[in-house]
Amino acid sequence: MIMINGVIKDYIDVADRGFQYGDGLFETIEVRDGRPVFVDFHLERLKSGCQRLHIPFPNVEILSYELGELCRSKISANAVLKIIVTRGSGGRGYRQPDDIKPTRVLSLHPHPDYPQTYQQQGIVARFCTTRLGLNPTLAGIKHLNRLEQVLARAEWHDPAIQEGLMLDGHGYVIEGTMSNLFYVKNNNVYTASLNNSGVAGIMRNIIITLAAAQDIPVIEHQFTQQELLSADEIFVCNSIIGIWPVKQIAMLNFAAGLITKNLQTQLNKLIDREVGHEQ
Amino acid sequence: MIMINGVIKDYIDVADRGFQYGDGLFETIEVRDGRPVFVDFHLERLKSGCQRLHIPFPNVEILSYELGELCRSKISANAVLKIIVTRGSGGRGYRQPDDIKPTRVLSLHPHPDYPQTYQQQGIVARFCTTRLGLNPTLAGIKHLNRLEQVLARAEWHDPAIQEGLMLDGHGYVIEGTMSNLFYVKNNNVYTASLNNSGVAGIMRNIIITLAAAQDIPVIEHQFTQQELLSADEIFVCNSIIGIWPVKQIAMLNFAAGLITKNLQTQLNKLIDREVGHEQ
Secondary structure, eight states, X not given: OEXXXXXXXXXXXXXXXXXXXXXXXXXXXXXXXXEETTHHHHHHHHHHHHHHHTOOOOOHHHHHHXXXXXXXXXXXXXXXXXXXXXXXXXXXXXXXXXXOOXXXXXXXXXXXXXXXXXXXXOEEEEEOSSOBOBOTTTTBOXXXXXXXXXXXXXXXXXXXXXXXXXXXTTSOEEEESXXXXXXXXXXXXXXXXXSSSOBOOHHHHHHHHHHHXXXXXXXXXXXXXXXXXXXXXXXXXXXXXXXXXXXXXXXXXXXXXXXXXXXHHHHHHHHHXXXXXXX | OEEETTEEOSEEETTBHHHHHOXXXXXXXXXXXXXXXXXXXXXXXXXXXXXXXXXXXXXHHHHHHHHHHXXXXXXXXXXXXXXXXXXXXXXXXXXXXXXXXXXXXXXXXXXXXXXXXXXXXOEEEEEOSSOBOBOTTTTBOOBSOOHHHHHHHTTOOOTTOOEEEEEBXXXXXXXXXXXXXXXXXXXXXXXXXXXXXXXXXXXXHHHHHHHHHTTOOEEEEOOOHHHHHTOSEEEEXXXXXXXXXXXEETTEEOOOOHHHHHHHHHHHHHHHHHTTOOO
């Protein structure tokens, strides 16, 4: 089911700047038992992305109403809700129209239903050769210019590998093609700083908050492949997968350790509270 | 007039990867007296871009036929023809479908009809603060990930300024928001090397060829704002504007000098031959 500017349809104006230039943003939201999970965080990030790209943020009441409509349309199932906001239609050329009428696209997709083993035993990751470009202006934003991720994801076809890790132009490890990356060493948690590239994920922020609440310091810094591979625990995260331990990279094995499992437990409690399953 | 996969319509599937990820390429072609100018060069670049992004290149006979249809539909006027090729529709997620059916969009737009003075006396340019990201994998390709250009073009509203010049993350001057950039110093012609960012424009290549044919060396290198501002002549180019001398940047004045005028003359002869106006 797809809703575009409040109307049920599945096509957009070819002059939409989302299509012409990737001039927009998106959010990918888990829907559990008909409820969008962490929806306030997603709308907040969407708003902040709109501010950084100077796209007028759609009316939040309308957006919330439409979100609800879509989620209720499929209440029995878990699903994935994607929101795209673009700068709307405009003439040929990079110059934006004087009167910007943003396009909002809400679409509901089947949940990927990954095997439980990914959460429990972990996944296999690889290093991609496609690098993330260096651009502080766009770093952190979940914008629609995603060719780097598309090219990185096209590097492997082996279904035994679930995620590819991407380095930036300096050779620092930043994130997965569809996830943020953390590692644990000597009881400290580390993740990449996102000043030059990468997406500042909702789940990344939640994990930093959950760790802080338990007095586990999370250090954002620049790190190399070698540093990552010397870790005690490694995990990736996003809004759909939650936390997946990484059990193998580059033929090296890692345990789904205590801190990873602790964070998974805290996260599951938080999600249960969100969807009203708390005891 | 817009033709999508051979059908006259003005909307595309919202699941098109051009819209979802900017997963595609484009060409902007001048149409003069109903004829697409330098169309073979444009189709060749489109093909090479498709190869770099691993998008199947559409059948060139069909593409040429459709191009012709569009150009003939408005034979009396000059126009701008835009071609977009995307990886087609695919499911949610960066992973591309096993069976890629590219989308091709051909659209005809009014010619911007810039004042003659831009070609004759030159234009005013400024330096943009938005930087071009550094990414060798995407450098040179005319792909659909164009947020940097959109943000740079949004930096100024003064109609007296016709183009904004963009630096890369290292501080080297690369190109204009919609044009490539050349300068002349001591009878040598210089332009930016495009190893880390920038678009390898059709007009840029033609100018390099025209200069070489007259034994004027064109040196591709990295240069700073300071080096640019010490030039004898500066000009920008693209397929629609041809060559525009830059008469002013950052309050400094430049003459539309002999080499710029010589290249304009050669270019005009070449275009006349293309559209069948040669004597």
